[in-house]
Each structure stands twice: as C-alpha cells, then as structure tokens.
Amino acid sequence: MRWRRRLLVVTGCLLALVFIGLSAAGGWFYWARVQARGEQAARAVLPALATKEIPQVFAYDYQTVERSLSDAYPLLTPDYRQEFRKSANAQIIPEAKKREVVVQASVVGVGVMSAKRDSASVMVYMNRTVTDKSRQPLYDGSRLRVDFKKIDKQWLIAYITPI
Numbered sequence: 001m002r003w004r005r006r007l008l009v010v011t012g013c014l015l016a017l018v019f020i021g022l023s024a025a026g027g028w029f030y031w032a033r034v035q036a037r038g039e040q041a042a043r044a045v046l047p048a049l050a051t052k053e054i055p056q057v058f059a060y061d062y063q064t065v066e067r068s069l070s071d072a073y074p075l076l077t078p079d080y081r082q083e084f085r086k087s088a089n090a091q092i093i094p095e096a097k098k099r100e101v102v103v104q105a106s107v108v109g110v111g112v113m114s115a116k117r118d119s120a121s122v123m124v125y126m127n128r129t130v131t132d133k134s135r136q137p138l139y140d141g142s143r144l145r146v147d148f149k150k151i152d153k154q155w156l157i158a159y160i161t162p163i
Contacts, residue, residue, distance in 0.1 A: 038116065107124055
C-alpha cells in the first residue's frame with residue numbers, strides 16, 4: 001500500500017515536470033516565431049519607409065524651412081525630436097535664412113543592416129543638392145545609418161548618424 005502511494009506521488013511529480021517542460025518549450029518556440037516574423041516585417045517595411053522619410057528630414061527651402069522641419073518632427077521619436085529641434089533652431093534655420101539655402105535630397109540606395117521586432121538600423125545612401133545665394137549648386141553624397149524604433153505600431157526615426 002505504501003509503495004503504491006509513493007509510486008503515485010512520483011508519477012504525479014514526473015507528469016507535472018513533463019507538462020512544465022513542454023509548456024516552456026512551446027512558449028520558447030512561440031516567442032522565437034513572433035521575433036522572426038517581426039524581424040521579417042521590419043526588413044520588408046523599412047527600406048521603402050526610409051526612402052520616403054529621409055528626404056523629408058533633409059530637404060528644405062530657406063523660405064519655408066520652419067514648416068518643412070515641423071513636418072519632419074512627427075517622423076522622429078520623442079527623444080530624437082527634441083535633439084533635432086534644438087539643432088534646427090540653433091543652426092539649420094538661422095543658417096538657411098542667412099545664406100538663402102535650398103536643399104534637395106533624394107535617396108539612391110537603402111539596405112537593412114539589422115532588424116528586430118521593435119527596432120532596426122538601415123544604411124541609406126543619399127544625394128543632396130545644396131544651393132545658396134551664389135546659385136552655384138553643390139552636390140553631396142552621404143551615407144547615413146538610420147536607427148528606427150517601433151512606437152505604438154509606428155516606425156519612427158530614433159537617430160541618424162552620418163558614416
């Protein structure tokens with residue numbers, strides 16, 4: 001009688017351990033699939049998004065520079081928006097008005113460097129044409145590392161680093 005009770009207790013414990021182990025494995029496989037699908041979605045969406053948004057951030061006309069940059073602010077994360085706004089107010093806007101600068105920007109290439117479910121980094125190749133009072137255009141090619149962050153199901157630019 002005693003050995004039966006011990007056998008039942010041991011069997012019950014083993015079944016509980018098997019159940020817990022299988023549940024943990026199932027949860028791990030589910031989460032890995034969620035992460036992989038999120039990464040695939042980021043890799044699919046971000047090249048086109050960077051191609052559209054980077055010119056909005058970098059292109060402006062001295063006559064409408066405040067409006068152009070104000071239109072670009074919602075594309076940025078709140079932290080980077082503050083930093084970008086500070087830089088725009090201190091340097092970009094005054095210099096653009098003083099020198100009557102017109103900047104045209106176009107993205108000529110994009111590649112995803114790394115991607116996760118809620119963040120990613122994209123390499124952007126951008127050409128800019130900068131024209132000032134002298135009306136002599138200056139052509140500039142740039143490589144940018146653009147870090148994106150997903151906030152409330154929307155991809156926002158978290159940081160832009162010239163390379």
